[in-house]
Amino acid sequence: xxxxxxxxxxxxxxxxxxxxxxxxxxxxxxxxxxxxxxxxxxxxxxxxxxxxxxxxxxxxxxxxxxxxxxxxxxxxxxxxxxxxxxxxxxxxxxxxxxxxxxxxx
Amino acid sequence: xxxxxxxxxxxxxxxxxxxxxxxxxxxxxxxxxxxxxxxxxxxxxxxxxxxxxxxxxxxxxxxxxxxxxxxxxxxxxxxxxxxxxxxxxxxxxxxxxxxxxxxxx
Numbered sequence: 001x002x003x004x005x006x007x008x009x010x011x012x013x014x015x016x017x018x019x020x021x022x023x024x025x026x027x028x029x030x031x032x033x034x035x036x037x038x039x040x041x042x043x044x045x046x047x048x049x050x051x052x053x054x055x056x057x058x059x060x061x062x063x064x065x066x067x068x069x070x071x072x073x074x075x076x077x078x079x080x081x082x083x084x085x086x087x088x089x090x091x092x093x094x095x096x097x098x099x100x101x102x103x104x105x
Numbered sequence: 106x107x108x109x110x111x112x113x114x115x116x117x118x119x120x121x122x123x124x125x126x127x128x129x130x131x132x133x134x135x136x137x138x139x140x141x142x143x144x145x146x147x148x149x150x151x152x153x154x155x156x157x158x159x160x161x162x163x164x165x166x167x168x169x170x171x172x173x174x175x176x177x178x179x180x181x182x183x184x185x186x187x188x189x190x191x192x193x194x195x196x197x198x199x200x201x202x203x204x205x206x207x208x209x210x
Contacts, residue, residue, distance in 0.1 A: 001158040002121045002196050012119060012200055014162055016107045016152050018210065047121050051154040053106040055162060057119055083208060091107050091207035095117055095200035102196035103188060105123065 002105075003045025003059055008097045010044060011060045017082075017090040018053060026086045033078050040069045059097070066094060107210075108150025108164055113202045115149060116165045122187075122195035123158060131191045138183050145174045164202070171199060 019026075037043055037058060042065025048056040060066045069075060082090070124131070142148055142163060147170025153161040165171045174180060187195070 002123065002194055005198075008198075012117075012198065014117065014119065014202075016162075018107065047158055047160055049154040049156040049158050049160045051156055053152055053154050055152055055154045055160045057121075057160060057162075087208065089107055089208055089210040091205060093110075093113075093117065093202045094204040095202045097119075097198045097200045099199040100196060103192065103194055105194040 012095045014093040015056045117200045119198040120161045123193045
């Protein structure tokens with residue numbers, strides 16, 4: 001569940017969100033968007049957790065790949081519904097991963 | 106709970122982890138480390154969620170501030186205990202936040 005990513009540099013999109021109390025369609029859409037993201041060019045991996053605050057980090061080969069995903073038609077619709085129904089607040093941060101290290105399973 | 110951060114550029118440390126089944130001391134230490142981090146020079150904010158996978162993102166003014174925090178004596182001890190007892194696996198990613206946008210509460 002920790003994403004396996006190549007040696008840096010690569011890019012990360014940190015999406016932090018607080019939900020509304022509207023559940024209608026949210027879980028299905030979230031699942032669809034993850035499935036769709038994994039099929040996009042330049043997608044490297046995704047990590048997600050929610051505990052009140054939700055944090056989803058997706059990893060990408062390039063800024064171009066991130067722009068492409070942000071502009072995907074189905075994703076644009078999901079973003080619009082997110083703003084209108086599902087999210088009380090969110091912040092998206094586009095980052096360049098400069099260094100990484102860790103302990104494997 | 107979404108961190109309030111200044112205009113980019115600034116830095117993010119994405120810490121993704123899987124826990125062991127050892128609970129002894131973990132919650133207290135995690136709380137202490139967040140409290141200590143917030144008092145470090147260059148600290149900007151922190152966001153955290155766990156749902157199986159844990160994701161903690163801390164935000165910093167500079168790479169120097171991140172190095173300083175990584176080398177803090179109490180934090181070094183916590184890192185050692187984390188590797189030995191609490192974490193089955195983890196990955197730390199040091200990132201430069203280049204752009205951000207969102208919807209406020």
